[in-house]
Amino acid sequence: MELEALKLHTRLHPLKPTPPTPKSGGGLVDRTGTKGSFSNTLATELAQRKRTAHQVPVSHGVEFSAHAQARLQERNITLTPHNLDRLGKGVQLADGKGSVNTLVMMDDTAYIVSVKNRKVITAITRDAAVDNVFTQIDSATIV
Numbered sequence: 001m002e003l004e005a006l007k008l009h010t011r012l013h014p015l016k017p018t019p020p021t022p023k024s025g026g027g028l029v030d031r032t033g034t035k036g037s038f039s040n041t042l043a044t045e046l047a048q049r050k051r052t053a054h055q056v057p058v059s060h061g062v063e064f065s066a067h068a069q070a071r072l073q074e075r076n077i078t079l080t081p082h083n084l085d086r087l088g089k090g091v092q093l094a095d096g097k098g099s100v101n102t103l104v105m106m107d108d109t110a111y112i113v114s115v116k117n118r119k120v121i122t123a124i125t126r127d128a129a130v131d132n133v134f135t136q137i138d139s140a141t142i143v
Helices: 036-056 065-075 081-096
Strands: 101-106 108-113 119-125 139-142
Touching: 036 139, 065 119, 081 101, 081 108
Parallel strands: 101 139
Antiparallel strands: 101 108, 108 119
């Protein structure tokens, strides 16, 4: 096949933005499909992100699965920013040794963490851990 046969014979033109029509009225459309002002849309999005951020604690790139969040809540485990730093340090230490899934022991609580995903899978207190066996972990980190 010759190179000349492959050339396009139609000239391409750059796209130009289309101004809003009087019928559409312009304005932003939020995810519910209603039109609103930018400030209303922004306030809605910020409120949604604030709710989501409260549900999923993140520190040093470590996040919590829905299962882990439920265990934290039902076992009354609270994490301070300092504890989140320690947990993140434990995951970094395990990652440095090539761990895939680690048990991070911190004070009286054990956290099973997927090191690759940097996600806490579950959390258990010392009292609840009696007579339990942790499987599918390849390391234990004490912080």
